[in-house]
Amino acid sequence: MHATRRNRIRTGLLPLLLVSVTATACGGDDKTTVSDSGEKLDKVTLTLNWYPYGEHAPFYYGKQRKIFEKHGIDLEIRAGQGSQKTVQATGTGRTDFGWADTPAVLAGVDQGIKVKSLGVYLQTTPASVQFFAADGADKIDAPADLKGKTVAGTAGDALTKTFPIFLEKNGMDLDDVQVQNTDPAGKIAAVISGRTDALLGYASDQGPIMRNKAKKDVSYLRFSEHGLNFYSNGLIAGTKTLRRGGDLAGRMTAAVSESWAAARKSPQPAVAAMEGASGQLPPREVLSEQFKTTLTLLHTDATRGKAPGVNTEADWKQTIRVFAEAGMVKSPKPVAEYWDEANGVKG
DSSP: OOSOOOTTOEEOSSOOSEEEOOOGGGTTOOOEEEETTSOEEEEEEEEOSSSOOGGGHHHHHHHHTTHHHHTTEEEEEEOOSOHHHHHHHHHTTSSSEEEEEHHHHHHHHHTTOOEEEEEESOOSOOEEEEEEOOOGGGOOOSGGGGTTOEEEEOTTSHHHHHHHHHHHHTTOOGGGSEEEEOOGGGHHHHHHHTSSSEEEEETTTHHHHHHHHHTSOEEEEEGGGGTOOOOOEEEEEEHHHHTSTTTHHHHHHHHHHHHHHHHHHOHHHHHHTTTTSOTTOOOHHHHHHHHHHHTTSSOOTTTTTSOTTOOOHHHHHHHHHHHHHTTSOSSOOOGGGTBOGGGSOOO
16 A cells, blocks of 8 residues: 555546536536537446546446446546545545445444445455565565564554454464555565565565565465455445435446456556556556456455455455454444445345
8 A cells, every 4th residue: 555645636537428418307416418429428436445446447347348338327537545545535425436445444444434335345355464475584475474574564554453363363462573664655665675575565566566666576475365355445335425316326326347258358558558547646557457366356255256246245345254253343233334235236
């Protein structure tokens, strides 16, 4: 994750062939546009979890391929400043939809923010310990090899909160490892400079960036491969959006799922669709590696073979249990309080 972000970067690749018109039925509240073919579209904003990186390729590809337009949506993609802020903005109606990490959604609902998930897409967590490949005493092949090592983490985030659970599941405890509190933008620099042996990050984000910067191979201990899995990023909406336009949430869900399916079939064109999305966009090779890794995260055993975004109640319960144990959810609620299954992707 990165600390320096641009506020509300307007992103997008190709200009949509749309002409804005005032929706007379809204009393001057311009919520619709008209396509070049004369179809009425709902203007919709989607705020990402961070500035654009490889994981977000399906949104740009879906926009480029007019998948959102097919579902009656004129999509504006905005950069985010962290999942927590995206959850807050979505709950208060400052954005129609958000793309956010599930632990931030759980914590937000716990705090009374009126937001619900419309489906988690990264169902295998990308959470991992990341480090440069090494030999001898510095070599890390298994969680036990982390003993005595220094790991860069950010206080209070989901990775740092769940790291003790990861260690416990692998016969260790937090006293075996020194976690060095580091701001999100500084974690990669800490490893490259040798101040820490590893970092806590997402395999679909920091790892490819670190490899590109240092020109060295990066290895991972993925939480999901060592006994700990939970839901990660997905589509969310606030109460205001869920009440707007009747079927808007359902159409948005369908468009997002279809865009992810299309991007999965054409990963390189999907990554290419991100060109110009942000002045901070990683190099093409980094985007490609990020999205390649992202595509390995789309399912659990319960949803394999199903459309992107199909969730199960059992997987939700598992995620809630993990974050209750991590202390990020103080008062666990029924799954329906977090997940709007009715507007979700149908299996």
